[in-house]
Amino acid sequence: MPSPLFHATAGYFLGKYLPTHLIPKSYPFRRFDLNILYPVFIATCADFDFIPQMLTGIEFHRGISHSLIFTLGFSLIISWVASKIWKISYQHLFRFTLILYSSQLILDFFAEGRGIKLFLPFLDQFFKSPILLFPGVHYSLGWFHPSHLVSLAYELLLTVVLYQLLTQWQAYKAQKATLSTVKNNIHHHRKLKSKSTLKN
Numbered sequence: 001m002p003s004p005l006f007h008a009t010a011g012y013f014l015g016k017y018l019p020t021h022l023i024p025k026s027y028p029f030r031r032f033d034l035n036i037l038y039p040v041f042i043a044t045c046a047d048f049d050f051i052p053q054m055l056t057g058i059e060f061h062r063g064i065s066h067s068l069i070f071t072l073g074f075s076l077i078i079s080w081v082a083s084k085i086w087k088i089s090y091q092h093l094f095r096f097t098l099i100l101y102s103s104q105l106i107l108d109f110f111a112e113g114r115g116i117k118l119f120l121p122f123l124d125q126f127f128k129s130p131i132l133l134f135p136g137v138h139y140s141l142g143w144f145h146p147s148h149l150v151s152l153a154y155e156l157l158l159t160v161v162l163y164q165l166l167t168q169w170q171a172y173k174a175q176k177a178t179l180s181t182v183k184n185n186i187h188h189h190r191k192l193k194s195k196s197t198l199k200n
């Protein structure tokens with residue numbers, strides 16, 4: 001499974017680089033430049049299921065909190081509550097929250113390990129992709145085992161590559177937008193000029 005750090009990074013990237021129509025417009029955290037808090041929290045919170053596991057000894061991790069039903073229910077409820085508090089569009093916030101929470105399931109699905117119980121409570125079975133994109137972090141070896149460094153190094157490299165790609169894509173989009181504004185201005189200017197010539 002990817003480390004919690006990578007889930008947090010995924011949340012941060014989604015909050016920052018998703019196309020603007022997918023991010024609620026009057027989303028208050030954006031205004032105060034704290035737009036990392038909500039996405040990072042939603043993208044990581046499914047893994048807090050290790051807390052009841054630690055307290056009770058019953059196996060919860062990658063169970064119900066990683067199922068499709070829970071993803072939908074959690075996103076519906078948390079978006080409804082947050083949209084009431086922040087007085088913003090429920091529909092927009094729900095879509096945003098669903099994408100963020102689903103990132104946890106998608107990343108875990110493509111990671112080494114047992115997989116996730118996608119179809120709980122209907123089917124008590126782990127599912128994982130046949131093609132794996134992440135080496136597993138084996139917490140059974142302890143929190144600070146040297147083998148974790150391999151996963152962390154891989155995730156760090158992936159973060160740097162992703163960051164480069166996303167910033168370059170954003171710069172390309174900004175350049176394209178500037179070019180089209182300049183073209184529109186030239187077109188508008190020509191139109192005005194031809195109108196004034198006709199009048200004269």
Ligand SMILES: [Zn+2]
Binds near residue numbers: 001046047066104108
């Ligand atoms: Zn997880």
